[in-house]
Amino acid sequence: MYLGPVEAELGQDDGFADEQRAALTAELDRGIAAARNGEDVAADELDQDLLAQR
Numbered sequence: 001m002y003l004g005p006v007e008a009e010l011g012q013d014d015g016f017a018d019e020q021r022a023a024l025t026a027e028l029d030r031g032i033a034a035a036r037n038g039e040d041v042a043a044d045e046l047d048q049d050l051l052a053q054r
Helices: 008-011 017-037 043-052
Strands: none
Touching: none
């Protein structure tokens, strides 16, 4: 996955309302903090859990 500045692709309008952008940023910050604290889950474990819920 390649992550880059959205402005490079879309210009200054990223398509998010201010509230949506703030919520997304907050969730990303929480996810990064959780990963740094060892609270992350391996992708294959997540896949297995999601498939088991079917």
